[in-house]
Amino acid sequence: MPSKAGAGFLSVVVLLWLTGTNYENNLILGLAFFLTALFVVCIYHTFFNMSGLLIEAIKSSPCFVGDDGELEMQLSSPSALKRPVARENIQLSFAADQAITVDLIEHSTVTVKLFVKTLERGWYQPPRLKVESHFPLGIVRCWSWLVIDQPILVYPKPIAGGELPVVPAAGQDGERLADPGAEDFDGFKRYQLGASPRHIAWKHYARGQGLFTKEYSSYREPRVWLDWDALEGLGQESRLSRLCYWALKLSATQQPYGLRLPGVSVAPSTGLEHKQRVLKALALFGRGAGRGAGKDTGV
């Protein structure tokens, strides 16, 4: 398709043709014909600049509602030749205003990150991706729409507020855990081979009471269950937002926490993987969508 610049180009051709015809000047006519032919040739050059280009979504990174979801795309141009097939000035864009320009000249594979605005919690299917090129002369536009089969996981928007949504547990407040690194003295224990000499109760040994080691332990914080039911009176999304907020808060400390949603529960734990599991559960609550796998999409 001729671009706007292409229309200007064609008007130059018409102008030259008129000049050449009126002056009966074959060279000017020749120039007009050259530019006309150039336009036709450009259509093919622009097409071949994009044809054979392989665009794959490699992975997506999760984000919170309202943030920009990140998609990692890989552009490659497989070639039978030793050198890569050059492809220049290829623009990828979800929206008209933010296009990313990719050039494949020396490398046959390039990875780029695309950002897309997310609006809803759950698996977010990115809109169609516009792949566009004006190369080589900017007078012809070639474009294609890609459906990206790489949904982005969107977490609920964290909203601060309210008490820690826990339901008081029926059992003991906490468990006492033996922990050799802890500081509180707990009692003595008969020596076992391999115990640290620093922990041996040398005073007892000196009294001839035998070899004992000193035992230390710490009290762990009680396990926290972030509970859906603790947020009575709020709507579904508000509950999820608050749970999300507290999950983030708690994972910043080293405290184990669990999540209880109607029909879903995540056992208390710590760590990054646990946090992601919790957030995913929050994101997908009430949306029974399975995760689709990334898929190749060729242009």
Add this chain to the structure above:
Amino acid sequence: MSERYLLPRNSLLWMVTAQGLAIVPLLWQLPLWLTGVWGLVLFWRLQEFRGHWPMPGRWIKALLVAVSVAGLFASFGRFLGLEPMVAMLICALLLKQLEMQRRKDALLLSYLTFFLIGVQFLFSQTLLASVYGVVCLWCALCSLLSMNQPVGHLYPGRSLKLAGRLLLHTIPLMILLFLVMPRIGSLWSVPSPSQSAKTGVSDRMSPGDFSRLSRSGGVAFRVEFDHEIPPADQLYWRGLVFSRFDGRTWQQAQRWQNRDGPSVMWQGDSSPAWRQQARGQGDTLSYSIILEPTHQRWLFSLTLPVEFERGKDFGLARDYRLLRRQPIHQRLQYSVTSQLDYTLEAEPMPEWRLQQELQLPGGFNPQSLRQARQWRGEADSEQAYIERVLQHFRDRFTYTLEPPLLGDHSVDEFLWQTQQGFCEHFASSFVVMMRAAGIPARVVAGYLGGEYNELENYLVVHQYDAHAWAEVWIPGRGWVRVDPTAAVAPERIRQSLGEWQTSLVEETVSLGRYRHLPLVASLRMRWDAWNYRWHKVVIGFDRDAQSDLLENLLGGVSPLKLVLFVLLGGGAVIGMMMAHLWWQSRPEPVTRAVREFRRVERLLKRLGWVRGAGETPRDFAGRISERQTELALPLQGFTALFERQQYSGEAVAAEEWVQALKSIRRALRNLKYPNLPGREKRRSQA
């Protein structure tokens, strides 16, 4: 206002180069101060680029525009006309440079450069100009291309290479268009180059004119004869006839002095009475002339032109030379048929004609007039008198390109004192001597001879071949050509000045100057032959040539044939280009290993196993094997085969592929139907 668009550095460089190249040939036609504007703009651009100066403000821009417009008006005194318009275009282009704010501006500049490349062909269409135009075009393509290359500056040679590829891909299609696109002819009248210095023989002749002309250099025209080329002493190319003399300068007769019909017979007009007074005899001689632009209206031909170009713009003047309605601003090709043996106005002349051809200004050259009357009295006949005068030339005179200056009585001084002159001195004084003796005579200006180019079999007539001679009217015989120069310097007739006095007529820096070197001589001939061919094939490709060519190619032109020709030809050209593009970006050939792997992928997909992007076959197999241990062995076997062929390059027998695939199938089937262990067996029995 939107944010300022920054043209990539390399693109800017290309643009300035392309523009510079396109402007340079036009500068010769335009006022000198434009060069100053150009320099200023370039300097400002440079300073701006280096961050020293800002872009000019609104007032400075307004001032620059005002100054330029005033300058244009001061130089031309008008705005309509080709040169003022071109100058205005260049001014706009240059000043726009200082106002490049948006991408749109850069595009506009780029397009204007294309247009400018076309404009330079209005002034010159030689082979050199065409080659130069291609170079300009290449640069302009680079500038447009690099605007679309965000990382173009990293690969400086790349734009040039890509633009060259575009150029080569485009040329075949352009040639096709050039051949078949109909030529419509002028749609409306357009201003012609008017400021250009008129070149060649002019319509006035004063002493010194021809010797100046002979040094002006360049080609006047080229001639191709249909058959044999006549001998050199017959090649008197007649261009102008001078009958009016004011003591110093010769001019053509006034139009109103003709009393027997129109002074010019244009093609298509009915034949006037005077046309009957010219009769050719003997063989006809057909030739075609490619005239370089003279910005004058007369054409050159051998006497007597009996037939000539059919166009309505061509005409035969009362004195039997060819004319064109419009001045020749571009190379012009025309064909003429002449008869060298002729009788011109043998009938007795009417009184008014005699007056015209015997006219002499009063009070000039008294000594010559006296001498003429004396010699005429001594001679028995016109012929004897003519011989007497020629004898005088032969005895005393020298032929030189550097004659002494002459005063008021130019003929007297030349004939009796200086006695050194060039062709115009001899012709002028000879005619004065004839008229003084009562013999009607006139001066004829044109060219003599020409240089034969054997490569393409044509004659080149140079400006230094310019010549003036005389025609004398003898009762019963009509106008007879007499060349007094031949009496003085017979070698001039046989040889051109270019060969005879090379150093005087050729510029220091020219091929012609060194033509005594064999290499230069052959190069010079070859270059001229190319130029000639270029004109014949390309510049002169008009409507007639087009229809002839298509007629030959297609065996008769019909709209259907034409459309088919365009479609097939265009299809072939585009097909070749596409093949080239495809070949350059052809995808990897799919190997057997890849094909088999895809098949396995399809099988696994049915069970919901999909390979992730960037996952290698080995990783994929490993991932599945962890979950489905039954598949581990067959997949492992397959992957081993795949890697053997794809990465180590070892051949894998077809049998092995079949076996590997079969074992995967079997494992999959067992997964699907765990209760049918004997299925495979039963099937093989059947």
